[in-house]
Amino acid sequence: MPEESVPKSSPEQRNANALLGVRRHSFYRSPVHFDAHSLLHFVDAQLDAAEDHMRALREDPRYFADMLRERKDHAMEHVAWSPSARPVQVKESWNHTIRVVIREAYAALGMWTAVKVQLQALSRLMADHGVGLEPHEALSQPLGDALANMVWLLELMFEMPFATFLEVLPPSPLMRDSFGKTITLDGKLQYLPTQQACEDTTKGGIIRTVAMLMNKDIRKDVGLPTLMDLFDTVLLKDQATVSLLSPLVMRTISDLSALAECVREIFAFQPWARNIRSALERKEASFRQDWEKAKARWLLPDKAWNQSDLATSGAPVEERFAYPVNQKPSRKRTNAMQRAEANLDKFWGEADREILDHLKQMELPFDATWVPYRTPNWVEPMSRREPRAPHVPQVSQDVIDFELAHRTQQRPSKSQTGNTQPEKAKTRGPAQAPSSEFPIPPPEDGTPTPKISVTHESLQVFRMLLPHRWEGALPGQLPWRDFMSAMTEAGFRSESTSGSSVGFIHYKTRQRIQVHSPHPHSKYEFHAARNIGRHLRRRFGWDEKTFCLKST
Structure with a gap:
């Protein structure tokens, strides 16, 4: 096959395939x-x-x-x-x-x-x-x-x-069009896959795998870890297959995979x-x-x-x-x-x-x-007055030259006119910069939180996840790649299982957190990113002050 026709997989696809291979060969490792x-x-x-x-x-x-x-x-x-x-x-x-x-x-x-x-x-x-x-x-x-x-x-x-x-x-x-509605003998509504869906190359793999998981004898003989590996293979085979599954279905697959991983570790x-x-x-x-x-x-x-x-x-x-x-x-x-x-x-x-x-x-x-957090009452922000630009009249250059010559003529000084009144002293103090819309609270007393140095891009990610004050700009979306990069800089490595769940494991402390990747899109909406930030804050005690800019 010519080199140009060989499909190139993404880094995420290669990492997932590598992890899948490690799990498949776990039964053949030494005691x-x-x-x-x-x-x-x-x-x-x-x-x-x-x-x-x-x-x-x-x-x-x-x-x-x-x-x-x-x-x-x-x-x-x-x-x-x-x-x-x-x-x-x-x-x-x-x-x-x-x-x-x-x-x-x-x-x-x-x-x-x-x-x-x-x-x-x-x-x-x-x-x-x-x-x-x-x-x-x-x-x-x-x-x-x-x-x-x-x-x-x-x-x-x-x-x-x-x-x-x-x-x-x-x-x-x-997936609704792939199932037909039937009424069971006890009067319950049940869905059965259609013949067309079973023969479809994309949906057929999901339906056949689900049928194997429904058979308790197959689950007992083959094992849950092997069947979930088969589900992994079906999902990784074609991106179109994953796009058919809703976020709720993917999260449920993650729960099944987590239990199967525990069984795998015991049988290893x-x-x-x-x-x-x-x-x-x-x-x-x-x-x-x-x-x-x-x-x-x-x-x-x-x-x-x-x-x-x-x-x-x-x-x-x-x-x-x-x-x-x-x-x-x-x-x-x-x-x-x-x-x-x-x-x-x-x-x-x-x-x-x-x-x-x-x-x-x-x-x-x-x-x-x-007690859940509740929004405090509204407080009017401090007013911020912007200095007005001086008004410059639109006059011709001849008038400007005449006025300049007239104003620079010799004029008597104050001592010559007898005016010895001292200049008025300033009582308002030096000029100050306008205050921010929401003042920054003073630093808390006590033991300082250990700082984690990250790059500017990752610092922006954690500021979006863990804000302590409004910065004046409307929040936006958080790309999944940026979140993974920020967690890597914070000292974590990622580990994927079936479904949308991704585990982040700290290299030193071995602390772990489970996060669901955005599906079917590759970006978190602001409210979803806010929920992840709340999880990070409760799990590790992080806030915006935990992170600082890495020195170059």
């Missing part, structure tokens, strides 16, 4: 010690992302409204509406959507909490019974049962985001991981009892809502949650933001009363005393 510490960092980042999602739902009216609208756009009932029945079903649909969004948020928070607790116990057992193991030695009974219980927990947890995936994929905007503990399946069959009855008890501690039951009406105060209609955070500060903007925040607080007050008894029984890391 290694189970790295519970790195896996714990990974799970902790997932838990932190779930907690940040819950906080954003309670704090940011626009984020809350966007999540509801996005979930409602992926509801099967939305497609099945008829024009005559629409006014009757709108309220019921919003009630269902609100319950689903809140239930899934609590489920993700509790799921990763349970994984973290289980992994911490496994890490302690590994320190006691797994140090210095030889390949021919068998694992102790407690350690082998703990590994099997961990795999059992992860595979059962896989069912929850996978059920969400099966709900949101068929009615997603660009060879040759001892080969006995996990036999231990699962031997302990299945006891594991199932533990699962039912664990699930009740962090999964909201359907009866928790008591058929309450949440749409009256929670449906994002009639500008209820209009949050103009991307506009220039003004009294009107501040009042609109405070009104949206008050509406959100009213909704959560009603929702928490419905599930308060169940929340008391659940073991979640969410701080009940946490």
